[in-house]
Amino acid sequence: MFYPCRDALQTCLRGLLIMVSEVKQVSGNAVPLIGNDIDTDRIIPARYLKAITFDDLGAGVFVDDRKALNGEHPFDQIHYQGAKILIANRNFGCGSSREHAPQALAKWGIKALIGESFAEIFFGNCVAMGIPCVTAESEVVKQLQELVIANPEEVITINLEKLQVQIGDFTASVVMSEGTRSAFIAGTWDACGQLVANAQQVKATAAKLPYIGWGNLAAS
Amino acid sequence: MSKGTLFDKVWDLHTVGTLPSGLTQLFIGLHLIHEVTSPQAFAMLKERDLKVLFPERTIATVDHIVPTENQARPFVDNMAEEMIKALEKNCQENDITFYNIGSGNQGIVHVIAPELGLTQPGMTIACGDSHTSSHGAFGAIAFGIGTSQVRDVLASQTLSLSKLKVRKIEVNGNLKPGVYSKDVILHIIRTLGVKGGVGYAYEFAGTTFEKMNMEERMTVCNMAIEGGARCGYVNPDQITYDYLQNRDFAPKGADWEKAIAWWESLSSHADAEYDDIVVFNAEDIPPTVTWGITPGQGIGVNEKVPTAAELLEEDRFIAEEAYRYMDLYPGQPIQGTKIDVCFIGSCTNGRISDLREAAKIAQGRQVAAGVKAFVVPGSERVKKEAEAEGLDKIFQAAGFEWREPGCSMCLAMNPDKLQGRQISASSSNRNFKGRQGSSSGRTLLMSPAMVATAAIKGEIADVRELL
Numbered sequence: 284m285f286y287p288c289r290d291a292l293q294t295c296l297r298g299l300l301i302m303v304s305e306v307k308q309v310s311g312n313a314v315p316l317i318g319n320d321i322d323t324d325r326i327i328p329a330r331y332l333k334a335i336t337f338d339d340l341g342a343g344v345f346v347d348d349r350k351a352l353n354g355e356h357p358f359d360q361i362h363y364q365g366a367k368i369l370i371a372n373r374n375f376g377c378g379s380s381r382e383h384a385p386q387a388l389a390k391w392g393i394k395a396l397i398g399e400s401f402a403e404i405f406f407g408n409c410v411a412m413g414i415p416c417v418t419a420e421s422e423v424v425k426q427l428q429e430l431v432i433a434n435p436e437e438v439i440t441i442n443l444e445k446l447q448v449q450i451g452d453f454t455a456s457v458v459m460s461e462g463t464r465s466a467f468i469a470g471t472w473d474a475c476g477q478l479v480a481n482a483q484q485v486k487a488t489a490a491k492l493p494y495i496g497w498g499n500l501a502a503s
Numbered sequence: 504m505s506k507g508t509l510f511d512k513v514w515d516l517h518t519v520g521t522l523p524s525g526l527t528q529l530f531i532g533l534h535l536i537h538e539v540t541s542p543q544a545f546a547m548l549k550e551r552d553l554k555v556l557f558p559e560r561t562i563a564t565v566d567h568i569v570p571t572e573n574q575a576r577p578f579v580d581n582m583a584e585e586m587i588k589a590l591e592k593n594c595q596e597n598d599i600t601f602y603n604i605g606s607g608n609q610g611i612v613h614v615i616a617p618e619l620g621l622t623q624p625g626m627t628i629a630c631g632d633s634h635t636s637s638h639g640a641f642g643a644i645a646f647g648i649g650t651s652q653v654r655d656v657l658a659s660q661t662l663s664l665s666k667l668k669v670r671k672i673e674v675n676g677n678l679k680p681g682v683y684s685k686d687v688i689l690h691i692i693r694t695l696g697v698k699g700g701v702g703y704a705y706e707f708a709g710t711t712f713e714k715m716n717m718e719e720r721m722t723v724c725n726m727a728i729e730g731g732a733r734c735g736y737v738n739p740d741q742i743t744y745d746y747l748q749n750r751d752f753a754p755k756g757a758d759w760e761k762a763i764a765w766w767e768s769l770s771s772h773a774d775a776e777y778d779d780i781v782v783f784n785a786e787d788i789p790p791t792v793t794w795g796i797t798p799g800q801g802i803g804v805n806e807k808v809p810t811a812a813e814l815l816e817e818d819r820f821i822a823e824e825a826y827r828y829m830d831l832y833p834g835q836p837i838q839g840t841k842i843d844v845c846f847i848g849s850c851t852n853g854r855i856s857d858l859r860e861a862a863k864i865a866q867g868r869q870v871a872a873g874v875k876a877f878v879v880p881g882s883e884r885v886k887k888e889a890e891a892e893g894l895d896k897i898f899q900a901a902g903f904e905w906r907e908p909g910c911s912m913c914l915a916m917n918p919d920k921l922q923g924r925q926i927s928a929s930s931s932n933r934n935f936k937g938r939q940g941s942s943s944g945r946t947l948l949m950s951p952a953m954v955a956t957a958a959i960k961g962e963i964a965d966v967r968e969l970l
């Protein structure tokens with residue numbers, strides 16, 4: 284569960300709706316998913332993209348891998364049901380920009396990820412959804428995966444303030460870029476409201492760009 | 504920290520400010536949307552009661568879900584019909600230009616924006632599709648984004664981003680006959696790995712890129728993302744300007760002169776500083792084929808599937824998975840691998856010059872018995888141009904099917920799909936498990952000329968035998 288995350292607070296700033304929801308720490312059971320370069324086509328196959336909402340994505344998460352493994356996929360194994368933290372290896376979420384991938388993971392119940400590394404767009408999509416992805420040394424990630432496999436009941440805690448992950452008496456440091464980390468802690472990870480609030484500066488920046496004034500796209 | 508590169512200059516010019524998170528608020532000069540990643544973004548906008556801030560700077564088309572055989576409406580697939588309808592409605596409600604089927608300008612989003620002259624040097628471009636990196640061929644900084652970010656661009660014409668590092672990838676010299684820009688990028692990814700570019704923008708420089716035409720440059724930049732780099736670009740030059748001049752959205756008259764001066768000023772400085780530099784020799788690059796399930800698992804057409812011992816330790820796990828999935832064994836020559844389906848198309852290689860190269864191979868020859876081969880132009884304009892040159896006739900005479908424009912079997916969100924364990928030779932960009940519409944289907948990536956060669960021979964073969 285998110286802790287001590289508050290419910291989304293809606294603040295009115297200059298008449299605009301800005302969503303504030305602090306994410307300082309995520310605790311819960313974990314699900315290990317061993318393997319490098321797990322791409323977004325595997326997380327959610329393209330056929331599940333044929334929809335105009337994200338509502339039904341939970342059923343599609345890793346569906347082909349799960350079918351191929353006949354119940355042995357971690358997402359199907361009984362002891363990982365209800366897990367909130369996904370422990371992945373290198374370059375997780377590579378491939379397509381589809382936000383459907385983190386949306387599908389979130390629909391399944393994932394609230395945070397630990398990995399050796401994440402693909403850039405996947406990481407950005409997770410941030411936009413309020414799902415922190417922290418990285419750790421390869422050895423640490425492997426150790427965490429082993430600890431979870433040995434004891435799936437054990438709760439893992441990712442603490443963004445201390446940049447630390449803890450399971451039982453094992454603790455290790457994790458990494459997240461400072462800008463992203465402070466956005467989660469301050470609850471400003473949902474940038475939309477801030478971006479919109481700066482509309483005047485946006486227009487001023489645009490006005491200085493020569494191409495805004497030429498060609499058929501010229502602003503009316 | 505890079506300094507004086509095109510990336511730095513464009514980044515600075517588009518910076519609106521620094522957000523409380525420390526991230527940069529970056530203005531986006533051109534926003535492209537399509538039916539798959541936009542409907543949820545429009546819904547989010549509505550939920551927050553926000554309007555599109557610069558509707559004239561967003562352009563829409565439909566590509567992923569369109570059938571390539573019968574495009575009559577309503578589509579046979581109800582869900583596809585619902586998606587195109589949602590896009591039509593969203594564009595209409597928000598005053599966004601939409602190039603629909605039959606408009607003469609519809610096609611794969613990364614094919615139409617350059618051909619309309621929408622893509623220009625010095626712009627920042629975003630699209631809810633990872634292959635947006637293609638537009639970097641013009642010296643633009645182009646990002647693939649997710650749906651929440653599509654919402655952000657619609658609402659504010661900006662994104663919240665952290666700046667990338669810049670790696671210069673220099674390739675010098677002449678490509679050997681039978682080696683194309685697709686081989687160059689497959690070779691780069693093979694060497695630097697699929698995550699080698701994470702955190703970087705790739706600047707493609709050196710004499711090999713300087714000699715490439717715009718379509719070849721687009722193929723390279725298109726797949727920068729497959730190497731982990733969120734964007735890739737080539738500094739603009741006379742070849743860029745010649746391509747752009749007189750296109751629909753290109754600056755005209757006095758603006759054209761102003762534009763060239765501005766574009767020239769953006770190129771990376773001779774003494775620009777890079778975070779990293781990697782140098783390749785064009786002569787070392789062979790016609791390349793992927794054998795596995797990531798675009799980094801590539802080999803020269805005359806090479807063998809690598810054994811685990813030949814690979815870096817970190818690449819072994821996925822290699823083992825790839826042997827099993829692809830049903831190829833380590834040490835097996837890739838040449839001679841039997842092929843069921845040949846697909847020429849996609850935003851990587853569905854442009855007119857790609858079709859011309861493939862047609863040269865197909866001309867006067869026949870597709871091997873039992874092989875299904877088809878050509879899908881990247882846009883309505885590409886189709887028209889190809890037909891005017893008679894390429895459609897060449898392909899059809901050789902036994903290829905000639906289709907309507909769309910993404911087709913690149914990701915198979917439309918009726919074009921592999922069946923069961925079928926194996927395809929494909930000019931697209933991803934060989935991920937299940938990518939081409941069958942959860943056990945297999946994909947080998949290569950240049951369009953190599954796909955045409957595979958179609959004729961019925962197996963993976965060296966294009967140089969048919970030149």
Ligand code: SF4
Nearest residue numbers: 634849850910913914
């Ligand atoms: S052709 Fe393929 S990669 Fe390109 S936009 Fe379409 S689906 Fe994406």
